[in-house]
Amino acid sequence: MVYTISGVRFPHLASIKNSSLPSFNDDRRTNAVSFSLRKDTRSSSGKIFARKPSYDSESSSIATTASENLGSHQSDSSSAEPQETVSEVTQVHDDVDAHKAETEGQEQTSALSTSGGQSYKENIASMSESVEQKVVQRKIPPPGDGKKIYDIDPMLKSYDGHLDYRYGQYIKLRDEIDKNEGGLEAFSRGYEIFGFTRSDTGITYREWAPGAKAASLIGDFNNWNSKADVMTRNEYGVWEIFMPNDADGSPAIPHGSRVKIRMDTPSGIKDSIPAWIKYSVQAPGEIPYDGVYYDPAEEDKYVFKHPRPRKPTSLRIYESHVGMSSTEPMINTYANFRDDVLPRIKKLGYNAVQIMAIQEHSYYASFGYHVTNFFAPSSRFGTPDDLKSLIDKAHELGLVVLMDIVHSHASKNTLDGLNMFDGTDGQYFHSGERGYHWMWDSRLFNYGSWEVLRYLLSNARWWLEEYKFDGFRFDGVTSMMYTHHGLQVEFTGNYNEYFGYSTDVDAVVYLMLVNDMIHGLYPEGIVVGEDVSGMPAFCVPVEDGGVGFDYRLHMAVADKWIELLKKRDEDWQVGDIVFTLTNRRWGEKCVVYAESHDQALVGDKTIAFWLMDKDMYDFMAVDKQATPRVDRGIALHKMIRLITMGLGGEGYLNFMGNEFGHPEWIDFPRTDQHLPDGRVIPGNNGSYDKCRRRFDLGDAEYLRYHGLQEFDRAMQHLEEKYGFMTSEHQYISRKDEGDRVIVFEKGSLVFVFNFHWTNSYSDYRIGCSVPGKYKIVLDSDDSLFSGFTRLDDSAEFFTSDGKYDDRPCSLMVYAPCRTAVVYAAVDGDEDSSLVPISLVPDDV
Known part of the structure; x- marks a missing residue:
């Protein structure tokens, strides 16, 4: 029997999930396929440098010794x-x-x-x-x-x-x-030294495993015989084997062969996936993954056709997960995402796609954050060449592609991850308690280790070089920078919280190194850091003494919206909203978002769910009377997203589906979990029904979801045309707690938000800096956006001289309750009314 997974063909092997590990010299054989074993003529081609091992990982720290x-x-x-x-x-x-x-x-x-x-x-x-x-x-x-x-x-x-x-x-x-x-x-x-490298004469495999006492390469190619391809070790703990080409010139390991390294370790005999493996798969019926030697023929390798787009002035990021990007209850593929989702992202007006869960992770429900194989793209979605094709298509569409990279921790799996790789606790990670993240249930890297630095720096570069990613969103940076990992700690902004004994200088220095490397090799590269602490100089170049990120995630904003959505509208304070959105370090750019991907998970709530709750399921048809809850929810959903984008940062991020208020939780397939105390945590029968994105709801013109989607589209195209997120001119002229009105200028635009739940204001005077004629360029109350059409979007507004709200001139507008309206200064007969919607055709 032969299975095919994601383009890789390999013979079926008997499951080992319930068996004990074999002895070091045992064969892993199957009757399904027979192999003729070659005479063992392979020898080591020399030795390679690696930092001498230190089994006391705490003392190997480069930075914390002083x-x-x-x-x-x-x-x-x-x-x-x-x-x-x-x-x-x-x-x-x-x-x-x-x-x-x-x-x-x-x-x-x-x-x-x-x-x-x-x-x-x-x-x-x-x-x-x-x-x-x-x-x-x-x-x-x-x-x-x-x-x-x-x-x-x-x-x-x-x-x-x-x-x-x-x-x-x-x-x-x-x-x-x-x-x-x-x-x-x-x-x-x-990656040019470690793992598998190919030359004209053969294949060399090297692995740093200082704790191992013996090692051999096993796999389909030698019938899993640990005696066939025994490796040699140098004094630095690097194991190596050279496998010459077969007599006919073909490689000793065929493309698609499953491979592992069998080691005799202090913890016993174990089979591990090579740490630098470029691809790994999970065979049907087996739990641990297998490494795959991925080396297709030259004519079969994907060749990139399109150059990288230029770095956008302002980032509009569409955050995506390939696996759950289908409207059907299934794991989607790189190819389907390329053909179906990328054109949608382009049409919506985003200029960047950020992809989660790229690095291989054996546990699907980890959202991709418990990485097992750092150099391997997830095989659930297709082959490495499929991913390259996806990225190339994005570049053709003018989209930059960011990877959600995880260097903050790793899966604790020992069979298919890095944990206990060479049988010791401290090879890649801190040993003992310091090497374990109790909340994430994962292992923590020792950034003071020379070989860990090599591994992680090479990993970041690999994705840029091999797959042409345009940059990264570094996950969990707060956890990296502090020994307390940001757990059970409240950051108040006191600088003593950032610079003291709890700072992991090794980790900060690694972040400086990786940012320096990325920007040195790729000046157009984009690096975003997920930091909730507010570390000063986080987005200052390394050469100036900073950590070197381009952007930090403005994480406080999403928390503020949750806080407000738990309150009555009467208890909202517009000054508090403005303060949270603008409270960021001067000169350091931020990517802001109204809600996080975590809020979409089962048990949490998206903004749409906070606002409309179960009414979302029964009252979203346009030909049916909406409930007051739905009317309020649709209005505030649009206002929250626009003001977040308008004031919150130089970049904006949206998780897929949230643009139209996706009504379903994300519930990864899971089975019942039986706890040691006898309790049972019920699963969902392994269902994918809630592990998808119902884009069809946003496309359905007969549903109010479509109005939310069209508003998000208009919002993105408005930013594309006017570049308001990165405009040098910003002035907040009004924060009226009585009227619940916020007015601010960004470039030549004037934004007016009326958060009052009942009061609409006629002839409402607002200040502005540019005299002349104004027109409406975005109106959240437009019927296209499931609004009530209380404004005439063709109307023209003319300024009056005289200071108002500390602005040199002003104009009179109508501000309906729960609306957001954007006015643009126009010259002569310039037509700017609702231009953003028509910037791109329906079919991209």
């Missing part, structure tokens, strides 16, 4: 000593360079080379050639002095001890990487 400096704001960064293993490796490199001439032409015992007499820097170049990857050598600019942050935020001067120490650690790490690895550009190409 803990006194972290607690003292006025410490002298020059007193911090580099971590011991860094000095040790530096000495190793010095010794090798000194004796290189003497050993040229001889087999090397130094771990700094893969072939005789080469320095590590030269080795990087030769390895690149061996895998036939023509890498254009790009240089990452050297660090600056890191002092500009004190000019940007003078309050930081009181914490220069911590900040100078942090930047000093960053400089030292950059210097060590330059000295020992040939620079950050070379260091971030670990």
Whole structure:
């Protein structure tokens, strides 16, 4: 029997989910397929450098060894000593360079080379050639002095001890990487050395597993025989095997073969998916995933056809999950998303798509955040080439593609993840309690480990290089930056909360490194960080002393809307709304959103559900009288989203389906869970019925959902035309608690929000800065948007001289209750009325 999953064909093997692990030399055989085993003529092609292992992961930290400096704001960064293993490796490199001439032409015992007499820097170049990857050598600019942050935020001067120490650690790490690895550009190409690499003569497989006592490569290609392809180990814990081509020139491991590494470890014999695997699949009836050697023939590899779009001035992000993007109860595919969802995103007016759950994760319901295989795109949705085709199509449509990357934690799975990979607790993660996130039930990386840095930096670069992603949304950054992970801690804005013993400097320095690498190699790259703490200088360039992100997620806004939606309309304060939306650090850009993807999960509530509750199911037909709850919900849904976009940041994000008030929760397929105490948590019979997006509801013109979708579309195109999110001119002229009215200017636009539940205002005077004629360019009360059409959108408005609300002129408008209206200054006969809707044709 042969199964085919996502284009990979492999023979069926007996399930091992209930069996104990075999002994190290046992074969994993099946009667379904027979193999003729080749004579074991393979040998190691040399040795490769890796940082010497330290089984006390706490002591291997590069940055936290000088803990006194972290607690003292006025410490002298020059007193911090580099971590011991860094000095040790530096000495190793010095010794090798000194004796290189003497050993040229001889087999090397130094771990700094893969072939005789080469320095590590030269080795990087030769390895690149061996895998036939023509890498254009790009240089990452050297660090600056890191002092500009004190000019940007003078309050930081009181914490220069911590900040100078942090930047000093960053400089030292950059210097060590330059000295020992040939620079950050070379260091971030670990995927050309580790994992599987292909040359003209064969395949080399390398794995860093310092805790293992023996290792062999097993898989379909050798009938899972652990005696056939035994690996050799160097002094740095790197295991290696070279597998020459077969006599006919074909590779020793056929494309699509399942592979694992079997190791004799301190925890016993275990089979693991290679840490650098590029693809993995779950066979039918089996629980653990298998790694897949993915190396299609040249003629079958996807070739990108379209260049990356230019970096948008303002980001309008459509957050997506490929698997649940179908209207049908199924796991959707990369191909279907490419053909069906990307044109929809373009038509709606977004200029960026952010894709969740790309990195392989064995637990579907984790939303993609419990990653098991960091270099592998999820096989649930298709093949790596399918994903490349998706990204290429997005680029053709002018959409930048951001990946929701997870470097904040990892799945605790031991069979198909990194946890206990070499049988030790602290290989990739902190050992003991520090390496475990009790709320997420996952493992935490040790960012002070040299090889962890190589792994994560290379991982970020891999997705940019191989798949042409345009940037990242880094998940869980707050958890990374603090040893308390932001749990049971309330950030008040006091700077003592950011710079002290609870700051994980190793993690912050890693974030500085990865941002420097991304922006150095890809100046147009976009990096967004999920930080709820408000860390100062988070979005300041690394060379100036910042962490280096382009945007932070403005996470307080969604929480504020939930807080308000629990109250009566009479208890809303418009000044509080404005303060929350505009309360962000000067000069640091934000991506704002009205609601998070987590609110769409079963048990939580989206804004639409908070507003309309069960009435959403029975009173959304346009030919049926709506209830007061639905009328209120539709009106406020539009107002909340527009004011969030208007005042909340330089970027805007929407999770798919929320643009039209998706009425269903996301409920991942699950079975009953039997707890040790006898209790049973009921499942949903493994159903996908609520794990999808009902785009058909937003498209149905006979439903009020369509009006919400059209308003979101108009909102995006309005921003496309006027660029109001990034306009240099912003002035909030009115926050009237009595009238419940908010008025503000963005560029040449004037936004008027009337949050009053009953009061409409005729001849309502609003201030403005540009004299002349104004027209309505967006009206939330338009019938197209399921409104009541109380305004004449063809009307013209003319300003009057004289200061009003501290503006040089003013105009009179009609402000119906629960409406948002945008006015634009126009010249002469310029027609701007509802232009945004017609900016793109119905069929993209």
